[in-house]
Amino acid sequence: MTAAPLLAFGFSNPLMLWGLLAAAAPILIQLLLRRRDRVVAWAAQIYLRKAVEKQARRMRLESLLLMLLRTLMIALAALALAGPQFGTAVTTPSVPAPTHTILLVDTSLSMTTREAGQSRLGRARQIAREIVQGGAPGDTTEVLRITEALSPFVVRGPSLDVSDTVERIDQLSATDEAGAIAAALETLLQRTAQVPDSSSTRVVVLSDFQKTNWLPGSDEIRKRIQEALRELARRADLHLVAVAETDTANVAITRLETEEGTAGLGTAIPLTVTLQNFGTAQAEDRTLVLTLDGEICEQQQVTIPADGSTDVTFHCTPRQAGELVLTASIDEDALTADDTRQLVVNVRDQLNVLLVNGRAAPTPIARATGFVELVLGAAAGPAGSTAGPPIVTETIEHGQLVSTDLSRFDVVVLCDVPLVTLNEIELLDRHLRRGGGVIVGMGPQVDLRGYESTLFDAEQGLLPARVPRTVDATQSGEGWFRFDPGDYQHPVLQPFRGNEDSGLLTTRIDRYTELQPTGDIDIQVPLRFDTGKPAILERRVGRGRLVVIPTSLDDAWGNWPLWPSYLPMILRLTRYAAAGTAQTPSLTVGDSIHVEADTTAAAPPVATLTSPAGTQTVLSLDEQSETPLLISPPTAWRGLYEVRFADEPDHIDRFAVNPPPIESDTTVATEQELARQLLADTRFEYATMWEPDVDRGETAGEVTDRAATTLLLVVAGLMIVELLLTRSLLLGLAGLLGVIAFTLAGIGNPSGLAGAGLCVVAAGLIAFRSLSRRPGRSTGQMSTRPRSRFAAGGRS
Numbered sequence: 001m002t003a004a005p006l007l008a009f010g011f012s013n014p015l016m017l018w019g020l021l022a023a024a025a026p027i028l029i030q031l032l033l034r035r036r037d038r039v040v041a042w043a044a045q046i047y048l049r050k051a052v053e054k055q056a057r058r059m060r061l062e063s064l065l066l067m068l069l070r071t072l073m074i075a076l077a078a079l080a081l082a083g084p085q086f087g088t089a090v091t092t093p094s095v096p097a098p099t100h101t102i103l104l105v106d107t108s109l110s111m112t113t114r115e116a117g118q119s120r121l122g123r124a125r126q127i128a129r130e131i132v133q134g135g136a137p138g139d140t141t142e143v144l145r146i147t148e149a150l151s152p153f154v155v156r157g158p159s160l161d162v163s164d165t166v167e168r169i170d171q172l173s174a175t176d177e178a179g180a181i182a183a184a185l186e187t188l189l190q191r192t193a194q195v196p197d198s199s200s201t202r203v204v205v206l207s208d209f210q211k212t213n214w215l216p217g218s219d220e221i222r223k224r225i226q227e228a229l230r231e232l233a234r235r236a237d238l239h240l241v242a243v244a245e246t247d248t249a250n251v252a253i254t255r256l257e258t259e260e261g262t263a264g265l266g267t268a269i270p271l272t273v274t275l276q277n278f279g280t281a282q283a284e285d286r287t288l289v290l291t292l293d294g295e296i297c298e299q300q301q302v303t304i305p306a307d308g309s310t311d312v313t314f315h316c317t318p319r320q321a322g323e324l325v326l327t328a329s330i331d332e333d334a335l336t337a338d339d340t341r342q343l344v345v346n347v348r349d350q351l352n353v354l355l356v357n358g359r360a361a362p363t364p365i366a367r368a369t370g371f372v373e374l375v376l377g378a379a380a381g382p383a384g385s386t387a388g389p390p391i392v393t394e395t396i397e398h399g400q401l402v403s404t405d406l407s408r409f410d411v412v413v414l415c416d417v418p419l420v421t422l423n424e425i426e427l428l429d430r431h432l433r434r435g436g437g438v439i440v441g442m443g444p445q446v447d448l449r450g451y452e453s454t455l456f457d458a459e460q461g462l463l464p465a466r467v468p469r470t471v472d473a474t475q476s477g478e479g480w481f482r483f484d485p486g487d488y489q490h491p492v493l494q495p496f497r498g499n500e501d502s503g504l505l506t507t508r509i510d511r512y513t514e515l516q517p518t519g520d521i522d523i524q525v526p527l528r529f530d531t532g533k534p535a536i537l538e539r540r541v542g543r544g545r546l547v548v549i550p551t552s553l554d555d556a557w558g559n560w561p562l563w564p565s566y567l568p569m570i571l572r573l574t575r576y577a578a579a580g581t582a583q584t585p586s587l588t589v590g591d592s593i594h595v596e597a598d599t600t601a602a603a604p605p606v607a608t609l610t611s612p613a614g615t616q617t618v619l620s621l622d623e624q625s626e627t628p629l630l631i632s633p634p635t636a637w638r639g640l641y642e643v644r645f646a647d648e649p650d651h652i653d654r655f656a657v658n659p660p661p662i663e664s665d666t667t668v669a670t671e672q673e674l675a676r677q678l679l680a681d682t683r684f685e686y687a688t689m690w691e692p693d694v695d696r697g698e699t700a701g702e703v704t705d706r707a708a709t710t711l712l713l714v715v716a717g718l719m720i721v722e723l724l725l726t727r728s729l730l731l732g733l734a735g736l737l738g739v740i741a742f743t744l745a746g747i748g749n750p751s752g753l754a755g756a757g758l759c760v761v762a763a764g765l766i767a768f769r770s771l772s773r774r775p776g777r778s779t780g781q782m783s784t785r786p787r788s789r790f791a792a793g794g795r796s
Contacts, residue, residue: 398417
């Protein structure tokens, strides 16, 4: 509760009040210079006497008014020099309530866009400093930023320390994240609920208001943003400050991918780069450069159509094995962060394939793995001689699988294995999630009921389909079954596209196991039989690929191994299954990094993640994952991340994290779009620059200067009135009313303005009357109006 103010009045220079004594000077002069004239009678006096008596009252009134005006002018001048001060008593101050300002600064990737030599974030920091430094004594500030990967609090809690707040604002940097607007506004709402009732709350949002973030396509997210903004406007004074000057044209690299398959030493890697133009003008002659571990592989001149995209194909041949970094870059523009994109590829000097034999035989070719071993052995030549790295095989019996270290192999091929135990399934599952490949080939030895109970396991196992029966072409009377490749769109079928002589369409299959995919499992069917049933079925498990072939991989169920399509198909399937280890997952800023954890060791796994900035984080075990995985917090910056395990310090897993394409569209939402789609019927302020408060009250010095200036202006007005009175009483009265009107208008309240208006009207009427009734002066005519004795300094 605020106490009623008491009037306080004083002077900044009280010694100047002695000047009030000078106000008596006109009165003293009037009295001292007054003379008593000697009356002399003469003949014509009788006529002049009548004229003088007629004007005597007006003359006395004019003389009195002039004396009072001169006295008032001197007194007012003395008061002005003394510096009058008006206000409230010190004992009961009337102090405005402090303001708690919450700043929300957008630090998403689009805020790094440069306009007129300054980034959008730089302009936001500048405005934030002005807001903090322009606060009144007692005001508090809190600063938050728009982020999901980092803490949103820059300055937490009401802070009175202006210098510390400004320093933290200057240190604020952008992340490479997409703007999580809804989450940031909801955090802001929580902070406004904790502001004390004694403070007024002001929320200032500093952003470029990028349209893809503030007006998202998701109705759910847009509704969250809308509800949060409306609640903020209800709780506080909401200010939206747009720091983007214009919609800036931008060209971005939005995709960098390799063709499905493994990258081999000395073998050309096919790559596809997608360039997106977010501007309204065509981007011509942009230089696109592809490098492999810093060495230029190829470069091309590219033109991207307005508001369109272009795909560019490259071929890069690695000269060394290991995890290598492919980088695509284009000429820099206003937003440089999306002008580069990276991909980590695992270049292999060879592929290690484990063949698991399910049927014993006296000769190698008679075993279930015989033909596969023969085909893969043909790909064991020198590096670069085949479409991928050389393949090295190792064959074991199915009973040895449970004791084999699968981490040494890229692909495991099960050939007519009768039964897969639970322990073996656990090994295969871990191998798949680590990025390895598994190929399952059926045959006469397979126990379908056992496969259903272990591999399928009511949709909980590895097998993505039921295996109810074996279909025999001889029993159905159809003679044999053939393959139906459809439109050849799957990568496995690319060697056969447009090649009718490959033998794929004429391959004869006598028997196959019917696969019945379940609808709840995400699978692909690259190849079918002419009956419509799957001939190849694929499922992603973690980073790895599980491929199921429902017919035998030898000649037990047909003559496919003798057909021309067999060799390229087996080679293609093997390299395709191994592609999970060919490159690390394509990650976007905001994603978490997952790595396989070995929980069989005595000590729990410990891994450290190093960010592009050099900061290190210990990965934690993902308790929600079905398989043991170590997970990092959400990433905040683009670049290369490295993972090192404590028990393998020399082994490094690298991950390329790229900017989110949604941030590349720098189009901003206008004030009208924000008002119509988010803040309809809601009070808020929108601006492109910050204007400080002007109604927080005046200082004592400002009040003193204003009062002294007003008094001096009144003195100047009275001097004009004095001149008018020496000419005419009515004109003098009109001038006096004008001065009174000026004084009343300076008060500023409605009553003062109304009084000033009335005085102006009255002054105008009096002046008009005086000028219209003024007597004419012609030659030979003498005016009978005597001059004021005081004005002329004459005698009475």
